[in-house]
Amino acid sequence: xxTETPDVWLPFPAEEIEGLPDSFRYRQWDGEETFPADPAACxxxxxxxxxxxxxTVRPLAAMxxxxxxxxxxxxxxxxxxxxxxxxxxxxxxxxxxxHEASTAELALTLTLASLRGIPGMVRGQDRxxxxxxFYAALADKxxxxxxxxxxxxxxxxxxxxxxxERIERVARTARTTARGPVHALADLPQLLPRADxxxxxxxxTDETRGLADAGFLGRMKDGALLVNVARGPVVDTNSLVLxxxxxxxxxxxxxxxxxxxxxxxxxxxxxxxxxxxxxxGSSSAFEPRAKRLLARxxxxxxxxxxxENTVLxxx
Numbered sequence: 001x002x003t004e005t006p007d008v009w010l011p012f013p014a015e016e017i018e019g020l021p022d023s024f025r026y027r028q029w030d031g032e033e034t035f036p037a038d039p040a041a042c043x044x045x046x047x048x049x050x051x052x053x054x055x056t057v058r059p060l061a062a063m064x065x066x067x068x069x070x071x072x073x074x075x076x077x078x079x080x081x082x083x084x085x086x087x088x089x090x091x092x093x094x095x096x097x098x099h100e101a102s103t104a105e106l107a108l109t110l111t112l113a114s115l116r117g118i119p120g121m122v123r124g125q126d127r128x129x130x131x132x133x134f135y136a137a138l139a140d141k142x143x144x145x146x147x148x149x150x151x152x153x154x155x156x157x158x159x160x161x162x163x164x165e166r167i168e169r170v171a172r173t174a175r176t177t178a179r180g181p182v183h184a185l186a187d188l189p190q191l192l193p194r195a196d197x198x199x200x201x202x203x204x205t206d207e208t209r210g211l212a213d214a215g216f217l218g219r220m221k222d223g224a225l226l227v228n229v230a231r232g233p234v235v236d237t238n239s240l241v242l243x244x245x246x247x248x249x250x251x252x253x254x255x256x257x258x259x260x261x262x263x264x265x266x267x268x269x270x271x272x273x274x275x276x277x278x279x280x281g282s283s284s285a286f287e288p289r290a291k292r293l294l295a296r297x298x299x300x301x302x303x304x305x306x307x308e309n310t311v312l313x314x315x
Contacts, residue, residue: 057082147202232257
């Protein structure tokens with residue numbers, strides 16, 4: 001089969017993406033059982049959005065000419081299992097710039113809703129109950145952001161007007177930013193006991209899997225709120241359920257482990273928990289930003305320029 005005009009696989013119709021170069025033949029594939037063309041002709045593969053890892057990596061072994069794998073997510077954990085099938089030199093790129101605003105909005109929404117008791121008020125409205133009283137404010141609270149990449153920084157952008165007493169930042173390694181120091185993960189034992197709100201926005205890696213375990217949760221102060229907009233396995237679910245059932249901690253979770261959370265799981269009805277169904281990036285901001293990223297990446301590829309957002313290169 002000739003590959004003079006190489007293929008690009010997109011989860012969107014090409015005609016919906018402005019600014020695509022005419023150097024490629026565009027194929028639409030969003031995880032369907034049948035491939036749109038011979039995968040061997042594909043040089044740039046955009047993974048389907050919010051599909052299972054098995055679906056996402058299925059074409060990779062049949063793509064010997066692949067040059068770029070482009071995810072539409074900030075995290076890349078769902079594609080790592082298929083990279084062993086690729087030749088050396090393939091670039092894996094994430095969707096930095098697509099999800100920061102939407103995920104940060106949800107992190108703030110979950111925080112405010114939980115502190116102000118909104119879930120209970122909604123249940124009260126359903127029952128025609130007037131649940132007045134005093135509720136916690138975000139003002140004067142100490143917030144700890146764990147995972148201070150682009151999303152973590154966007155979360156702090158949105159926290160800034162809320163008059164928090166203190167905002168502290170944690171990443172894999174320590175560094176300084178214009179807003180202040182970023183602590184290393186090793187500093188968590190000293191930071192956790194003074195935080196009223198702990199927001200998780202880390203990628204899922206070997207280092208962060210199970211990060212919020214029994215020891216981590218046990219160091220959080222009584223009455224603190226855990227907000228997870230990262231990945232479900234960053235939190236040890238059994239340990240969290242125990243803390244929630246004791247009434248010592250509260251949680252607001254956009255992601256869970258397992259996910260989707262099955263019917264009958266104790267986390268559904270644990271006291272003090274607010275759960276949203278992994279919608280941090282699934283907002284009206286997603287498609288326009290994703291399409292702009294794809295057009296930009298493909299113009300760079302067509303021009304022989306390095307693509308953006310490369311997080312690893314296969315060996």
